[in-house]
Amino acid sequence: MLDVQCLSKVYKTGKRALNGIDMIIDRPQVVAIIGSSGAGKSTFIRCINRLVEPTSGRILLNGKDIVALDRKDLRSARRRIGMIFQEYNLVERLTVMQNVLSGRLGYVSLFASLRYRFPAEDIRAAFELLDRVGLAGYQDRRADALSGGQRQRVGIARALMQRPDLLLLDEPTASLDPKTSRQIMRLVGELVAERKTPAIINIHDVALAKSHADRIVGLSEGALVFDDTPDQLTDAALARIYGDEDWTLTSNNEAAGA
Template identity: 60%
Template sequence: MLTISGLVKKYGAGDPVLKNLDLEVEGEQILSVIGSSGAGKSTLLRCINRLVEPTSGTITLNGTDYTRLGKRDLRVARRRIGMVFQSFNLVDRLTVMENIQCGRLGYISTWAALTRRYPKEDIRRAFDLMERVGIAHYADKRADELSGGERQRVGVIRALMQDPEILLADEPTASLDPKTSEQIMMLLRDLASELKLPVIINIHNVNEAKEFSDRIVGMRYGRIIFDDLPTALTEDAMHEIYAGIPLADRQAEGAAA
């Protein structure tokens, strides 16, 4: 279970980006976080694995308070949190297999990583996952030769290679065309079910959030103002989350993100 209590993130002397935020996530659910730009969605995800340092509050994953960990312990603990990025974060000159094995860097020796002598069981696991998402035939292909959807699949597998206890996805479909976006969302949903894995997705596309999520959290100005089933996300709830922004403007904002 992920438990966030009283989370605050403040930059300088301005208003906090996150304001005393509380959230619990458990089970194999897909939780989508929606809200206007600047609502604090990305900051929330990045605080969970401390890519951004919280100002105060606690973030506890299965009994470990990540806000209290020192640098050494944090490096080890981060293996339990997989992260999928909007910009893929692949090393273009490396092959698909080499990029995927980056998910195991927290488990193997520096020498093995530098010489690319990956354990046989890690290679087998990578091939199994690549088969699962239909890209095993790209194992020896450079990352910069792949399409956006293929690159994001590599990013998902790399995160799963960590054997995470939770998966975070920060705008995983924002750089993709509509058809590929749906495929990635469907993949995340299916993997969450198959691996019994909770997944938190920061997403602009509300229709995709409603179609593929088990639960939706709406944020506005650093606070959670909606937390319910997708079927409860009415136009009135949308109006509150997006502060009265017309639907057409919200759709345009999502397309431009």
């Protein structure tokens, strides 16, 4: 499905954000990307759909190299990559339904998109998704009248309206309280299983990653230093990712809360 080969990013300042990342996702799963601030997590996520331009390397999605695409073909490829943002990225003055249907804008004419006229099939799919993410009956609410957790659910529904081959989530729980964060992560895991669509999640909360991800990838100074299942994320692995620290308390707290 996704094959990232020797992906590097060097910014104009000379900062090397990514240093030869190799990663393959060949089945539906939730992949959590963890690491310190500045480790390259957001850069990695955004390079995959070229919101950030890679300096070198290849990103193969279903055999097509995203890095090599021209502007027109990139627009087409992005339809198959659903992006969910920390700041929700909704149009505040529009309704929930209009925001969800925005996931289909690349599939209708300019005339139809300006008037938010979509095929009946798309409207039915939007209602079904709103029900699935727990927002049945919210279709006519304005986005700016929603809570943070509700906005994130709208963002998830909008991304799924694209019928993507891959979901990218950039710190989707950073602005949410702990309970809502767990609910959102649980929802993402359920949707990945139901729709057979892999998801890559950039996340700071290690405990949340361990409890909801199928696979954890750790970055340190732009390099991949860990790639395994959550149960293999030992104190020694955490030290490789985040640096020397006493991780015993974190491990004990997780065990107590299990």
